[in-house]
Amino acid sequence: MQITVGSIDGEIVVINLVGDLVAATAEELKRQVSKLIQKNFNHIIVEMGSVNFMDSSGLGACMAIHKMVQEHKGMIIYVKPNDTVAKVFRITRADKKLSLLASKGEAQQILTANMMNGG
Amino acid sequence: MGKNELTKILIVDDDALIRDIIGMVLEEEGYAITKAENGADAIKNHHALPVDLIVSDMNMPEIDGLELIKKLRSAEDNVPVIILTGNSEISTAIEALNSGASDYLLKDENIQDTVSISVKKVLEKQRLEDQNKQLIADLARKNELLEKDKMLAQKVQKNILPKNLKFSGFDIGTFYEASDKIGGDFFDAWETSGKLNIVIADVSGHSTSSALIMAVCKGIIRSTGQVSSDPLEIVTSTNRLLCDVLTDSGMFISLVYCIIDRETNELQILSAGHNPVFLYNKDQLKEIESMGPVIGWDPDDDWEVEKYPFPDGTKLFMYTDGITEAKNKEEEEFGEERLKKMLSNDLDSSLLIEKVFTEVKGFCHGDFPDDLTMLAIRKK
Numbered sequence: 001m002q003i004t005v006g007s008i009d010g011e012i013v014v015i016n017l018v019g020d021l022v023a024a025t026a027e028e029l030k031r032q033v034s035k036l037i038q039k040n041f042n043h044i045i046v047e048m049g050s051v052n053f054m055d056s057s058g059l060g061a062c063m064a065i066h067k068m069v070q071e072h073k074g075m076i077i078y079v080k081p082n083d084t085v086a087k088v089f090r091i092t093r094a095d096k097k098l099s100l101l102a103s104k105g106e107a108q109q110i111l112t113a114n115m116m117n118g119g
Numbered sequence: 120m121g122k123n124e125l126t127k128i129l130i131v132d133d134d135a136l137i138r139d140i141i142g143m144v145l146e147e148e149g150y151a152i153t154k155a156e157n158g159a160d161a162i163k164n165h166h167a168l169p170v171d172l173i174v175s176d177m178n179m180p181e182i183d184g185l186e187l188i189k190k191l192r193s194a195e196d197n198v199p200v201i202i203l204t205g206n207s208e209i210s211t212a213i214e215a216l217n218s219g220a221s222d223y224l225l226k227d228e229n230i231q232d233t234v235s236i237s238v239k240k241v242l243e244k245q246r247l248e249d250q251n252k253q254l255i256a257d258l259a260r261k262n263e264l265l266e267k268d269k270m271l272a273q274k275v276q277k278n279i280l281p282k283n284l285k286f287s288g289f290d291i292g293t294f295y296e297a298s299d300k301i302g303g304d305f306f307d308a309w310e311t312s313g314k315l316n317i318v319i320a321d322v323s324g325h326s327t328s329s330a331l332i333m334a335v336c337k338g339i340i341r342s343t344g345q346v347s348s349d350p351l352e353i354v355t356s357t358n359r360l361l362c363d364v365l366t367d368s369g370m371f372i373s374l375v376y377c378i379i380d381r382e383t384n385e386l387q388i389l390s391a392g393h394n395p396v397f398l399y400n401k402d403q404l405k406e407i408e409s410m411g412p413v414i415g416w417d418p419d420d421d422w423e424v425e426k427y428p429f430p431d432g433t434k435l436f437m438y439t440d441g442i443t444e445a446k447n448k449e450e451e452e453f454g455e456e457r458l459k460k461m462l463s464n465d466l467d468s469s470l471l472i473e474k475v476f477t478e479v480k481g482f483c484h485g486d487f488p489d490d491l492t493m494l495a496i497r498k499k
Contacts, residue, residue, distance in 0.1 A: 023324055030369075055444075055489070056323035056371070063416060064369025071367075092373060092392035093412035 001025035001051075003032055012111050013041045014104075018050040021058030021085075033065040033076075042074025043111040045104060048081040054088055066098050075099065075114050077107040126242060127151045127168070131161040131175040131187065132203065137226065141174060141203075144231045145238060158182025162190060170198065172242060174234065176226075177204035177215065185218045192219050199241045201234070221245075272330065273300040279334055284308050286315055286496075288381070292468035294476055294493040302490035303329030304439045305337050309344070313381040316344045317496060320374035321393070321439040325490050328370070335364060336372055350376045350389040351424050358391075358414040371415040375437050379429050379496075386429040389422050394440050395455065399462050400433040406459075434497040436462055436471070441489035445479050453482050468495040 001019030008014060013036055019025070033044065046062075054062075062078065069076045077099045081089060089095040101107045128150045132138045135156070142152045153170065155161040157179050165173065173191075177184040184202045191198060199221040204211055212223045221241040224233050276297070284291050286308075293306055303322030308315065318340055322329040339360050343353045354376055361372065373393040379386050390396060392413030398405040411422035429435075438458070445453045461475055472493050479491075 023326070056321065056373075056440075060323040060369035060371060062369070063371065064367060067367045067369065091394065091409050092371070093409070094392075096412065097416065 001028075003028055005032060005036070007041075008045075008108055011043065011115065012108060013044045014047060015044060016047045016050070019052065021051050021054040021061070023055070023057040026057040026061035029061050030064055030068075033068060037068055037072050037074070042069050042072045043115055044069060044074070044076045045107045045111065046076060046078045047104065048078050048085060051081065051085050054081075054085045059088055059092060059094060062098060063094060073118075075111055077101055077110065079104050079107050125151070126172070127153065127170040128238065129153050129155060129161060129165060129170040129173045131155045131158065131173060131179070131184075133157055133176065133179045137176065137203070140231065141234055144235055145174075148235060148238070150238070158184070158187040158190075161187060165191075165196075165198070171245070172238060173198055173200045174238070175200055175202060177202050177206065177211065184220075185215065188215075188218045188220060199245050201237050201241060203230070203234075269300045272327075273297070276301050276330060276334070279337060280305060281307055281309075286310055289315070289379075289496055289498055290468045291496045292470070292472035292494070294472045294491065296487070296491045297330075298325050298441065298487050298490050301325075301327065301330040303333045304441070304490040304492040305333050306437075306492055306494045307337060307341060308494070308496075309341070311345060312348070314348055315377075315379040315381070315496075317377040317379070317435070317437075317494065318344075318374060319393070319437040319439065319492060319494050320372050321490070321492070322372050323370050332361075332364070332370060332372070336361060336374075340374075340376070344376075348378060349424075350378055350387050351422060354389050354391055354414065354422060355420075358420055359418045361415045362418040365415045371413040373409075373413045377435065377437075379435075379498075384429050384498075386427045386433075386435065387424055388427065389424045391422060394438065394443065397436040397459065397462055398427060398433065399436070400430065402463075404459060404462065429498060431498050434462070434468070434471075434495065436495045437493070438475075439490060439492040441487060441491040442475070442479055442493060444489060445483040445487055445491075447482050448484070453479050457482075468497050471495050 001017060001021060004016040006014045066076050079101050089100060128145055130138050130141050130152060133156050138154045142154060146152050153164055155164050159182050175184045175187055188200050201222045201224060202215040202220040203224050203226050205226045215223045222237045224237055280295055302325045305320050307318045320336060322332045339357045343356050347353050373391060375390045375393045375396055377386060377388045388407060390407060390409040391411055392409050396407040398407060410425060412420050443453055443455055443458060461478060472495055475493060
């Protein structure tokens, strides 16, 4: 899997994932987010559109980084998961616990508002 | 004491002057020097007192430099050898290197400098090779220990799962196989006061930590299930205890808890974020979807419990996603539809499980990326 970290206006972090989110790559994602939090970047968009497959370790990582960011008063939004990945979020009810959105623009608006409210 | 003093070098040359010049240069560098005037003596000396490096002339009577290397290598002695020669032909250099010489030096006016540099380079290369060999040997030994440990863990884990399950009036079939010796799936079934308790669960991942959580979770479920006959109470308290164990790791468990009451012929079922469970009766296939989140994420989570009649002939089939996510060569998943079609025939539970496994194994050519667990139970 390819994990590319970028940003919008130097404030919101955009993590683009390409490939399968499984055990080995899940650990790498956790490491990357942990490093970002250490540098006080805790408003994050995770682009899921190019994730073909996500196993339970991948879902575990999504939940773990969500909790990490929340603890630092930040927010993480998962954008555009494909049908296979969305099904995993739905069955496990992770969709009720994580923020999932269909567009990056909408995610950016919510994160910006959250930052202005002191998040 | 010089830093090279423990490094022993044997100089072999039939020309005493060359032996002395090179010996003097290397002694100044701090190496311990021994000398021999021909190949036969060199082998004798090296056997008596093995050295770390040999600097040898190419042309000597009887045993020449190349012959010396051949004799050493045929005795499986890999001591590095630097060849010295007065012959500047490239073919001689190639011949020396092909025979296993570590370096090749021309005996010219620069020999004092070139021999010193070459010795350093060859010894460093040898040190790295030795270190590499040692690391590979260490790794192989550690891997072997790890494999042995995993085999033991596999035996222990298999013993944690129930064997030869039998309940009067029911036939039951189970299957469990970890993708890599140990895994995070489990099942359990037991009877208390006329109620059959049946569980199937899948801990996220399939690493050692998944296997540990599997053992903890099974223990909690069984002990809670012994004192309660309410699936919601059992799953809720198991969730609270597991949230303490899993903290913020993101790990979780999807599970299905069922109670079949012999007296009322009723099934109570709670699915916590698990794949659909199939209930089959009189040609009617009911797909029971998850009724709430997986466990281990939030101690305050809540679930619904569903109830279904469970008369004679009813069959319940539960599985973990290793079955439906098994892929063929075209990367196509086995999927739920193929599985559902197989449930329609009226096989004994054990035969059904065997048939599903054979079918899935054929589909993915035995290449299972995840743990596989199935449990089927039918009221006769």
